[in-house]
Amino acid sequence: MYYGEIKNCDIADGIGVRVSLFVSGCRHHCDGCFNAMTWDFEYGRPFTEETENELLEMLSPDYIDGLTLLGGEPMEPDNQRALVPFMRRVREKYPDKSIWCYTGCVLEDELLRESTWRCEYTDEMLSMIDVLVDGRFILARRNISLAFRGSDNQRIIDLKKTLAQGNTITLDLD
Structure with missing residues (x-):
């Protein structure tokens, strides 16, 4: 896998201060x-054990609330x-610390x-995600006033509750 960017102290891609x-x-x-x-798929740099270690170190401060995965597409099988x-x-x-994933x-x-x-x-990955922002970005439904998403078809899902209860539980952050 390759990655395009790592953001430390990101406040745009999930609740709190995050590593993205x-x-x-x-x-x-x-x-x-x-x-x-x-x-x-080969944009940026290879994701290596060194990259993982750097991310783990970035996650260490108490003020960091968690990790956000986005892209690209984290749910691509590779x-x-x-x-x-x-x-x-x-x-x-x-x-x-929470894990958010955009897909x-x-x-x-x-x-x-x-x-x-x-x-x-897939099932193991979903089991480790706290919040899933799902749905394709649709330019015709773009809404810059929405919290943590770009178009109004996208949902912010409490994935832990959703998987436990068997029905989709969304977070209303707007």
Whole structure:
């Protein structure tokens, strides 16, 4: 897996102060995407053990609330295969920090059912995510007044509650 950028002290991509990892590779190709350069699976730098260690160090201060995964597309199967072992390390070292994930996939249709997005790591990855922002960016539905998303079709899902209860629980942050 490659990544395009790491942001330390990010306040735009989730509640609180976060470390954000922008992975490379995305097949959605949403019109108006703010990060189209990350569609290329080899954009940026290789995601290595050294990268993981740097991210873990960035997560260490008490004022950092958690990790955000975005891109590109974290739910690309090849990206899931690289992210899940890293997420295990995050959960082990920082069990009280939250993990947010942005995906163009729709939870019920593409991540919880058989689809090209699911792989042997999908269920484990979903189990480690606290908040999932799902749905493709739709330029015609763009709304800059929304918290933590770009278009009004996208949802901010409390994934822990959703998986536990079996129905989608969204957070209303607007």
